[in-house]
Amino acid sequence: MATSKTTNTYNRQNWEDADFPILCQTCLGDNPYIRMTKEKYGKECKICLRPFTVFRWCPGARMRFKKTEVCQTCAKLKNVCQTCLLDLEYGLPIQVRDAALKMKDDLPKSDVNKEYYIQNQERELSRTDPGSMNAKLNEPNDLLMRLARTAPYYKRNRPHVCSFWVKGECRRGEECPYRHEKPTDPDDPLADQNIKDRYYGINDPVADKLLKRAAAMPALPPPEDKTITTLYIGNLGTLTEQDIRDHFYQYGEIRSVSLVPKQQCAFVQYTTRSAAEAAAEKTFNKLILGGRRLTIKWGRSQGRSGPSIVGHISDAYEPVPGLPGALPELSNNFFNLEPGHIPLPNMPPPASLMVPPLFGPPPIPSFFFNPAQIPNFVSPAASASTSTATSETVTKQTVHYPSQDPSRLGATQLHADRQE
Structure with a gap:
């Protein structure tokens, strides 16, 4: 029986030819002007073993060269980057995304079935929109919102550790293009990673670390004082009062929005306690506005206000030590002199x-x-x-x-x- 590689050798119509890769912002780099090389059918996909067009580029200064690892068909099936194989929407491993959305991987593992499945999916992608096939990936999820990266992580593009420096034999000094740092401990689970496990979402040490972090994330319990209906919103940046009001009105009727530009924070007060609790539950460690993750906390009690303070002065304020006490009551004889x-x-x-x-x-x-x-x-x-x-x-x-x-x-x- 012929192997998959032999089949791909003669079945050239299934080889992939692309004009531009599918990449995430981190792998693409922070430089808007990139010189990228393109090699047609330069390498086999590490998932489906079909030859595809390989792109190679440098994401920035003092960074290592990167290249595409899987074909575009496999990347579209999982909605991942062709280089790092992380989700394009949240920047998380596939195992974390599938666990949050409760998705099952139906991609065959055997070579013949996998090749047949990939060919059928490629035809479907050519006739329909790729987003319609991954409609479930666009559903909002609280766990993914809490773990998602809000900014590119360019540290992932750093060069590899210089093996000669580890041995004490590197003589290049500052001209060495590799890192002169202590390598990762071999016993560390993060040191054992491979592309196939990450793509299929099994035995991924990065995903296990993120899931443990999600389980240990703190919650935001409501205060015992039922009169508190105010939320503290921090890390606003350039957000305006109207931006805050446009987002938080969906949880209930807002009484007032107080913006403090110097502290980059705001206070949103609701008319009911139930609306404030719903807003705190939906936005704590999940809300991202203007590209910034906002800090959500409960506001402090402002004390009693209004007519009720007249009859409860002794309850609201404690006596100050050192001041004279209250005057005794007067008899009516004083005014009848x-x-x-x-x-x-x-x-x-x-x-x-x-x-x-x-x-x-x-x-x-x-x-x-x-x-x-x-x-x-x-x-x-x-x-x-x-x-x-x-x-x-x-x-x-x-x-x-x-x-x-x-x-x-x-x-x-x-x-x-x-x-x-």
């Missing part, structure tokens, strides 16, 4: 003069601008004995206000003394 009477020393002043109410100006007592007149000083025609006794009594009593001191209200008395 007869003219000429002075309040007792142990009687406190009215609360309206010392502690203003929370709302509006304090009420002004009737005697504030018209102090009680003392008969001893108002009527100089009174008897000398009565005046002397009254003045001694007033002097001995302790006054509470400076305005009640006879020496300060003694303008009439001083004037009378000068006349005498």
Whole structure:
């Protein structure tokens, strides 16, 4: 029975000829001007063993040359890059993507069945849109959104480790195109990788590492305070308030959006707690806007506000040490004083003069601008004995206000003394 290689040798109509490769942004490099070589039927695909067009290029300065490893038909079947064999949408291994989307690999493993299957799929791809065959790959998934790379990882294009430097025999120095670094530990699972395992999604050490990371990712539990309906949005970059509002309104009615440009963050407040919980669950470690992964956290409690604070001052605020306590309640006798009477020393002043109410100006007592007149000083025609006794009594009593001191209200008395 003829082998697959012999069959491909004579069945030249199935060989692949392409004008440009299918690559991810990382493998293509950060340089917009790339010189790429093209070799028609230069190599066999490592999956279907059919000859295909090989492309070779350098992704950037101090990077190693890269080339395509699989044909375009195999890359389209899995929606992967022809070089790194990572998913083009999320930049993740096939094993992680298939586990998240619960997809099964139906690609045959034997050579004859695999060649027949590839030929049939190639005809389907030529008649239909490749995206229609991978419709399930475009479905949103929370696990893939959390693990996906938001920016190209150009570190993957670095040169290989210099084997002569490891032995201590490299004499090129800085001109050596290879890395002078300690190689990976042979016992490390990441050191044992091959293309076929990555393509079929089995025994991939990189995929195992990512799945373990996903299992250990923290969650965002809602706070116990049910009054908190605000979410903190960080790492905004150049996003505007309208961009944030356009995305977060889908989870519920928004009360306000506060943007802090200096801190590159914003606060989104919902009208209901259920809407805030739904937004936190759908966006935590998953939301990517403007090419940036946003940081989602719960906002802090702003305290009680509105009319409820009037009746709960003691509950909302704790007493400050060192300040005097609250004034005792006054009796009605203070406001029923007869003219000429002075309040007792142990009687406190009215609360309206010392502690203003929370709302509006304090009420002004009737005697504030018209102090009680003392008969001893108002009527100089009174008897000398009565005046002397009254003045001694007033002097001995302790006054509470400076305005009640006879020496300060003694303008009439001083004037009378000068006349005498």
